[in-house]
Structure formats: C-alpha cells, structure tokens
Amino acid sequence: MITYTAVGLLGLLALSIPVGIVLFLLGIGIDQFFSSFPLLRGLGSLVWSSSNSATLIAIPFFVLLGEILVRSGVAARTYAALDKWVSWLPGGLIHANVATATMFSAISGSSVATAATVATVAMPQAEKLGYDPKLFSGAIAAGGTLGIMIPPSINLIVYGFLTQTSIPQLFLAGLIPGLGLALAFVVITAIICALRPSLGGERRTFPLSAMMRALVQLVPILLLFAAIVGSIYKGWATPTEAAAVGVAGAFIIAFFFGRVDLAMVGQATLGTVKITSMIMLIVIGASFLNFTLASAGLGRELQDFLNGLGLSAVSTMLVIVLIYIVLGFFIETLSLMVVTIPIMVPLVIQLGYDPIWFGILMIVLVEMALITPPVGLNLYVVQAARTSGNLSEVMLGVIPYAFVLLLMAGALLVFPQIALFLPALLN
Amino acid sequence: MADSVLHLMRTLNRGVAYLIGIMLLACAAFVLADIVLRQFGVSFGGTDEISGYVMAIATAWGMGFALLELSHVRIDLLRQRANPLGRSLFDIFAMIVMTAVVLIIAYQCWPVLERSITNSSTANTPLETPLVWVQGPWFAGWVWFAIVSTLTTLSALTLILQGRFAESEQAIGAFGEAEML
Numbered sequence: 001m002i003t004y005t006a007v008g009l010l011g012l013l014a015l016s017i018p019v020g021i022v023l024f025l026l027g028i029g030i031d032q033f034f035s036s037f038p039l040l041r042g043l044g045s046l047v048w049s050s051s052n053s054a055t056l057i058a059i060p061f062f063v064l065l066g067e068i069l070v071r072s073g074v075a076a077r078t079y080a081a082l083d084k085w086v087s088w089l090p091g092g093l094i095h096a097n098v099a100t101a102t103m104f105s106a107i108s109g110s111s112v113a114t115a116a117t118v119a120t121v122a123m124p125q126a127e128k129l130g131y132d133p134k135l136f137s138g139a140i141a142a143g144g145t146l147g148i149m150i151p152p153s154i155n156l157i158v159y160g161f162l163t164q165t166s167i168p169q170l171f172l173a174g175l176i177p178g179l180g181l182a183l184a185f186v187v188i189t190a191i192i193c194a195l196r197p198s199l200g201g202e203r204r205t206f207p208l209s210a211m212m213r214a215l216v217q218l219v220p221i222l223l224l225f226a227a228i229v230g231s232i233y234k235g236w237a238t239p240t241e242a243a244a245v246g247v248a249g250a251f252i253i254a255f256f257f258g259r260v261d262l263a264m265v266g267q268a269t270l271g272t273v274k275i276t277s278m279i280m281l282i283v284i285g286a287s288f289l290n291f292t293l294a295s296a297g298l299g300r301e302l303q304d305f306l307n308g309l310g311l312s313a314v315s316t317m318l319v320i321v322l323i324y325i326v327l328g329f330f331i332e333t334l335s336l337m338v339v340t341i342p343i344m345v346p347l348v349i350q351l352g353y354d355p356i357w358f359g360i361l362m363i364v365l366v367e368m369a370l371i372t373p374p375v376g377l378n379l380y381v382v383q384a385a386r387t388s389g390n391l392s393e394v395m396l397g398v399i400p401y402a403f404v405l406l407l408m409a410g411a412l413l414v415f416p417q418i419a420l421f422l423p424a425l426l427n
Numbered sequence: 428m429a430d431s432v433l434h435l436m437r438t439l440n441r442g443v444a445y446l447i448g449i450m451l452l453a454c455a456a457f458v459l460a461d462i463v464l465r466q467f468g469v470s471f472g473g474t475d476e477i478s479g480y481v482m483a484i485a486t487a488w489g490m491g492f493a494l495l496e497l498s499h500v501r502i503d504l505l506r507q508r509a510n511p512l513g514r515s516l517f518d519i520f521a522m523i524v525m526t527a528v529v530l531i532i533a534y535q536c537w538p539v540l541e542r543s544i545t546n547s548s549t550a551n552t553p554l555e556t557p558l559v560w561v562q563g564p565w566f567a568g569w570v571w572f573a574i575v576s577t578l579t580t581l582s583a584l585t586l587i588l589q590g591r592f593a594e595s596e597q598a599i600g601a602f603g604e605a606e607m608l
Contacts, residue, residue, distance in 0.1 A: 014504065016503050018501050019501065021521075024528045047535070048539050051483040052483040056482050057451075057454065057481060060485065064455075244459050247455045269444070269445065270441070273489045274492060274493050277486060277489035277499075330502065331502060
C-alpha cells in the first residue's frame with residue numbers, strides 16, 4: 001500500500017493532473033484495492049467536515065492580510081528604514097533584504113508573498129546602486145522562505161490541522177529556528193562579502209539621528225505583529241481570530257497610507273479567493289487520502305515496513321530528510337507538505353519523535369524546496385521582479401542560503417530543543 | 428460557441444468570487460467584533476461555528492473560479508517539454524480526470540445533505556443551526572464546480588479538435604511558475 005501510494009503519487013503528478021485531484025484519486029484507489037469497507041461513502045462527510053473548519057478560515061484571512069499589505073506601500077518604507085540600520089555590514093543593502101523579509105515573515109503567513117513583496121521594493125535599488133545581482137536576488141529568495149517559519153504561518157496551520165497538533169505550539173516552535181535562520185543568513189552574507197567584496201555593494205553608515213527617525217517607519221509592522229501574536233498568547237484570540245485581527249490591522253495601515261479604495265479591495269479579494277480555493281482543494285484531498293490510508297491499516301503496514309528496513313530511528317530520519325530534499329527539487333511547497341503528511345507523520349510518530357518538532361523540520365526542508373530548481377517558486381518570484389538578467393543568476397545566488405537551511409535541518413536533528421524549547425516553556 | 432461558454436463561465440465565476448470575498452470580509456468583521464466584545468464580558472457566541480460554515484461554503488464556491496484562473500497547482504515538469512499539441516493533450520487529459528473526480532465528489536456530497544433534510548438535523552451546538560441552511564449552499568457550490576469543470580473541459584476539447592491549441596492552453600493550460608502570482 002505504501003509502494004502503491006508513493007508510485008501512484010509521483011506518476012499521476014508527472015501527468016500534470018492537479019495535485020488536489022491526485023490525492024482524491026489515490027484515496028479512491030485505496031478504497032478500491034486495499035479496503036474491505038466501502039470508504040468512498042465517507043467522501044461526502046469528509047469534504048464537509050474538513051472544510052467546515054473554524055481553524056482553516058485563518059488561511060483566507062492571512063492571505064487577505066498579505067494581499068492588502070502588498071498594496072499598502074508599507075514595504076518600501078520598511079525597506080528604507082532597515083537599510084539605515086544594517087547597511088554598515090559587509091554586503092550593505094543585501095542585509096536589508098534579509099531584514100525586511102524577516103519582518104514581513106512575522107506578519108505574513110506565506111513565503112511566496114514575502115519574497116514577492118521584498119523583491120518588488122528591493123530589486124530597483126540593486127540596479128541603481130550597482131550590486132552584484134546574484135547574491136542580492138538570492139538573499140531575497142531565501143529571506144522570503146522565512147514567511148512560512150516565523151509565525152504566523154499558513155503552512156503550519158495546515159500541518160496542525162492535518163496532524164491534530166496544537167497550532168499555537170507550532171507557532172512558538174517556529175520562532176527560534178526562524179529567527180536563527182535570519183541571523184544565519186545575515187552572518188553568511190557578511191562572511192561572503194568580507195571575503196569577496198565585489199559580490200556585495202557599498203557599505204554605508206548613517207548618522208544616529210537618521211537611524212532613530214527611521215525607526216518610526218517600522219512601527220506599523222511591529223504593531224501588527226504584536227497585535228497578531230500578542231492576541232494569541234494573551235489568550236484573547238485563537239490563531240484563527242488573530243488572523244481576523246491581522247486583516248483589520250492591514251486595512252488600518254493601508255488606510256493610513258491612503259491606499260484603500262474599492263479597486264484595491266476588489267483585487268485583494270479576488271486574489272484571496274483564488275489562493276484559498278487552490279490550497280483547500282489540496283487540503284481536502286489530503287484529508288480524504290489520510291482517512292483512507294488510516295482506515296485501510298497504514299499504521300500496521302508502516303510498522304512492518306520499518307521493521308523490514310531494519311534501520312535505526314536516526315538513520316530512518318536521515319532517509320526521510322533525503323527524500324524531502326529530492327522531492328523538493330520537483331514539487332511545490334504546500335503540495336510537498338500535504339502529499340507527504342499522510343505517510344511521513346505517522347511514520348515519524350511510530351519512530352518516537354515529537355510531531356511538533358517534525359513539523360518544524362519539515363518547514364525547513366520545504367523552505368529549501370522553495371529555492372531549489374527546477375521547481376522553486378521563490379526563484380521565479382524574484383526573477384519576475386527583475387528587469388534584466390536571467391534566472392540562473394538567482395539560482396547561483398541562493399546556494400549559500402540553501403546551505404544554511406541544510407545546516408539548520410542538521411541542527412534540528414541533533415538539538416530538537418531548538419524547536420521544542422519555547423513550547424515546553426509555555427506548558 | 429466554445430469561446431462564448433468560456434467567457435460566460437469567467438464572468439459568472441468572477442461575480443461568485445466577489446460575493447465570496449464579501450462573505451469573508453463580513454466574517455472577519457464579525458469575529459473581530461466578538462473579540463472586542465469578549466473583553467467587556469459579552470459575546471455573540473458561535474463565531475467558531477459560523478466561521479466554519481463560511482469556510483465550507485467559500486471553499487466550495489471558490490473552486491470554479493480558481494479553476495478558470497488556472498490556480499489549481501499542477502506539476503508541469505514533463506508537460507512543459509512537450510510541443511503545443513502534446514501540451515494540449517496533457518491539459519485535456521488532466522481536465523477529463525479532474526472533471527470525473529469532481530463529479531464523484533459532488534455526487535458523494537449529496538447524501539450528506541439528503542440525511543440532513545430527511546432527519547431535519549440541527550448542529551450539535553448552542554446555535555442549533557438547521558444543517559440544511561448551510562449544507563445546501565455548500566452542496567450547491569460543489570455542483571457548481573462540477574458544472575464549471577464539465578463545461579470548461581467540453582469547450583477546451585472543442586478548441587483542441589479545431590486545432591486551436593493556443594486558445595485551449597489559455598483556457599485549461601498550466602501557468603509557468605513565474606505567473607502563479
């Protein structure tokens with residue numbers, strides 16, 4: 001059954017059938033070939049119960065929040081302000097790319113939206129100031145991946161929903177790895193640019209007074225972050241409700257900058273419906289596949305499979321990490337997570353690992369998938385914002401950052417506390 | 428013929444998407460009002476339940492719009508290496524499979540609504556919402572998706588048989604990764 005699912009999955013995906021539909025097909029196949037009960041009769045109730053979810057309404061809310069902020073003009077101001085604070089480092093403005101991406105990750109639940117936002121405001125600067133395009137655009141693509149790690153995160157909400165793990169705990173678990181990655185991106189940029197100054201650009205220092213004045217520009221984002229995350233951990237709002245708080249905050253910011261009008265709201269709305277439906281087809285398909293796999297006895301088969309392999313828990317984890325890296329070259333982020341959750345998470349739990357920890361590890365691996373060609377959405381998003389040069393420059397530029405992500409995956413394997421420390425503190 | 432069907436589908440689904448957007452905005456406002464009121468010790472109650480219904484209905488009705496906007500993610504690694512004829516074969520095959528699955532889903536959703544109608548079921552919550560009110564629109568959304576999917580497939584098939592590959596690709600092709608936004 002595991003072989004059937006894995007081979008069927010890859011084969012049907014290669015035929016370019018929509019990912020969500022592939023998941024339904026596999027579920028229907030399992031019902032036909034592996035189950036003695038008619039599982040298909042459960043399909044209707046499953047479609048109802050998996051979409052009738054107050055948890056998942058956080059997805060359209062967070063998408064809407066991003067759609068509004070992108071159109072609010074707050075990104076350009078944030079970028080200019082962070083430039084004043086970080087451009088003294090070797091690598092100059094490249095650090096502003098990482099810093100802006102980190103701040104946007106803290107209010108956006110999506111990596112692609114984060115990369116797109118930063119790329120739009122940063123790319124024109126690179127061309128104006130004569131930066132080497134490779135590392136500069138690589139930093140945006142990589143920095144953008146933090147969007148799904150630093151809370152709030154749409155991917156973590158989906159993971160929590162499908163694996164029945166606590167979303168606030170997942171959010172907490174993502175905080176230290178996310179900030180750690182941001183710091184590591186800054187450090188590796190500084191090291192590379194100190195060794196090869198031609199890759200960076202001019203280092204600039206600004207007078208203290210200008211730096212202080214710039215801080216004001218960071219206030220909107222920081223307030224919004226405080227409102228979203230604060231309301232969750234103060235117990236005022238569930239993660240879902242906090243998303244509604246975020247939408248209101250984004251509207252206030254956009255209104256403050258005079259960007260709210262009917263056309264803008266209309267565009268943001270259409271984008272939200274489109275992205276939400278796309279995500280939900282995959283999520284509902286995965287719920288159905290989950291259900292059929294579990295009903296047809298995946299648990300026992302996994303146990304046999306593991307015993308048959310005869311590998312230690314650690315070696316099995318290494319194999320799993322390798323599988324994600326390889327699949328990540330070809331499958332887009334959320335699809336990669338959702339199609340693998342039904343098989344991988346039960347397996348990892350059987351091995352005795354913590355599902356919260358695995359969620360964070362999976363996010364790191366999926367972040368790599370976002371920047372590894374040929375299917376790496378963030379590469380294309382950054383390239384789309386450029387006016388010259390080709391995609392291979394962006395691909396070269398992300399290599400050091402992909403390396404950092406690999407290191408973080410290793411660090412999580414050796415020190416699970418990186419992810420589990422904060423959630424444990426909360427309990 | 429095929430063009431006008433596709434055009435009509437696009438116009439209708441755009442309207443549907445705006446309505447869903449308004450519903451989502453209203454839901455966000457409702458949740459927000461409840462959070463504020465709770466600080467003063469009062470609450471509408473049932474925001475969770477209502478959010479769930481909104482999500483189920485929004486999801487079902489948004490599917491057709493996402494389909495016509497080519498947003499349902501496809502892995503086009505092999506597809507993009509094919510020539511225009513090959514690509515349209517990939518596309519039409521994917522659409523036929525998709526339509527078949529969506530028809531099965533819509534068909535399997537009916538018993539859920541049917542049970543609620545025959546038993547006059549209400550939700551097991553303080554609101555005691557009659558489930559027909561929410562499952563009715565939800566079911567209609569999946570039927571709508573099945574209709575949109577079927578008509579789009581037939582239109583695209585017509586275009587392909589007429590050799591109009593570029594137009595069929597516009598209707599049911601896959602976006603390059605870059606245009607996904």
